[in-house]
Amino acid sequence: MAGTRPIPRPLWKAAALSGMASYLDAGLIVSISVNLAVYRDSYDMGVWMAGAISAIVTGCIAxxxxxxxRLADLFGRRRVYNWDIFCFALGALVITLAPDDITLLVGVLVAxxxxxxxxxxxxxxxxxxxPSWARGRLVAFTxxxxxxxxxxxxxxxxxxxxxxxxxxxxxxxxLAVAAIVTWALRSRLKLPDEPPETETGAAPEAISLKGVWTRAALLPMTATFVFYVTWGLGANTFGQFGTYLLVTVSDASQSLATGINLAFIPIGVLLTFAFVRVADTPWRDRLFHVAAVVQILAFVIASLTAGALVGMLVFFVLYQLSNPFAGEANYKVWSQLTLPADTRATTQGLTYALSRGVFAVAxxxxxxxxxxxxxxxxWTITACMTAAALAGVFIIRVLVPRSARDMPDGADLRVPSTSPTGLPDKEH
Structure with missing residues (x-):
């Protein structure tokens, strides 16, 4: 089975260093959330400034x-790959050393x-x-x-x-230390050479904006956006307001609400590892169908009980069991499998940006x-999760098979084949 073929260590290293983008993204959002009350007291921060900092985190990521x-597709992914992590480190350092709320705001903007x-x-x-036979697992590892x-x-x-x-x-x-170490390691990472057109600084026709508005790009971009934005409205709501809802709606104590969230994190981590194991096999999409139904059921139970504590506990169990197999990891893998290679960073950047903007407004x-x-x-979130499930089924039944037909080996046409060492050979 292709999904069980061993992946060389250098490729796992590349996946881990690329996955640091996800680590720092999640870490920044959660850190600001965890520290917000401390910032408010220490900087004598007004409610509007506190709200602005929370909103700016999501808005700036979008x-x-x-x-x-877009910059990555225009000027070279390797170049942007190194510079953005360095800029994050600077922003995180400013946040860490900020003497007042204005400086904190500047750090949040940069990071x-x-x-x-x-x-x-x-x-x-x-x-x-x-390589095509490892792409699902390496992307899912992020x-x-x-x-x-x-x-x-x-x-x-x-x-x-x-x-x-x-x-x-x-x-x-x-976060600042992690970003600096990642920047140093990325700088020495061996990656495929940039195409000659990109090395000269010119923007070739293949990566012009016209390439984004073709049917080959628009259909998968729209489908992955619909899936991510509808699924993310539920995930983002409980990510940002899970503790808040348990306290204000379910009448749980602050300590109980915090404990519930902490207790379920290990389940999510372990099952995400399980998703990585099946990401290059037919089980990835088979499990999606089951997990999507369980995920909808979780929100139906929460809705029927109007957020009562018992119903919310059942919800958290079902949600954590299903989310790793019917959530953001699927979006990441499907995007890499279905979006055209030359405009992949631009198109996925667009779906990320639009989705995060919707999350911020919601x-x-x-x-x-x-x-x-x-x-x-x-019930509104339940409807969103149902829409996400339908979008996921469309991607599995229509777009993934179509992408496989267009590229029979499943590999990007401009990506070089792998050498016996497991590292990509140079293009000829």
Whole structure:
């Protein structure tokens, strides 16, 4: 079976270094969320500034994804791949050492833009480096890094919860250190050579914006966007407001709500590893059908019980069991399999950017909607999850087979074959 073929260590290294984009993206969002109350007290921050910082994180990641993906296709993925991680390190250092809220805001702007730019670029880089029989597993591994970013930030927030600004600086400081180390390792990473046109700085016809608005790009871009934005509305709501909803709607204590979120993180990490194992096999898409149904059932139970604590506990169990097999990891793999290779960073950057923009707007209204009617909020998310499942089925049944027919070996036409060492050969 192709999915069980061993992957050479250099390719796993490339996947891990590319996956650091997901680690830093998740770590930045969760760290700002965990530290926000500390920042508010230490900087005597007003409510509007606190809200602005929260909104700017998501907004900057959206803008960074849009601009960074395009720059990567225009000026070379390797070049942008190295510079955006370096800029993230600078932004994280500013956040960590910020003496006031204005400086903090500047750091958030820089780190958010850089994190967004690195997301589509790093996925395109690892996809370019991967042979067709390993692409699913290597791309899916970036989702493991995303889970680790959440885990480390929440764990540090829990351990350092009584240390004030010292703890807040340590939480964001580890992101700066991780980014600097990643930048150093990426600089020495052996990757396929850039095409000659890109090396000269010119933008060849193959990667002009006209290539984005063709049927070959628009259909998979639209389908993956619909899947990601509808699934993400539910995932983002519970990612940002899970504890809030447990406290305000389910009447759980703060400690119980935090404990519930912490308890389910290991399940998510382990099952994401399981997804990586099947990402290059037919089981990837077979499991999606089952997991998508379970995921919808989880939200139906939460909706029917109007957010009551017992219903929410059942929801969290079912959601964590299904989410790794019917969520963002699928979006990442499907995007790399169905989007045209030459515009992959641009098109995925666009779907990332539009989705994150929608998430930011939805987050603004979520607390008010939860206060007005928890049932309406939960049923709306249930409808979104149903739409995501239908979009996923369309991608599996139509787009993935079509992509395989267009490229029989499943490989990008411009990506070189692998050598016996496991590293890509140079193009001829």
């Amino acid at each position: 803008v960074g994804s849009l601009v960074g993906g 958010g833009l850089a994190a967004g730019a690195d997301l589509p670029t790093s996925l395109a880089v690892v996809s370019d480096a991967a 989702q493991v890094m995303w889970m680790l970013g959440i885990t480390v930030a929440i764990f540090l927030g829990f351990v350092l919860s009584t240390t004030g600004m010292t703890g807040a600086r340590l939480i964001t400081g580890q 987050a603004f209204f979520t607390p008010a909607l939860a206060d007005h009617s928890p049932s309406v909020l939960l």
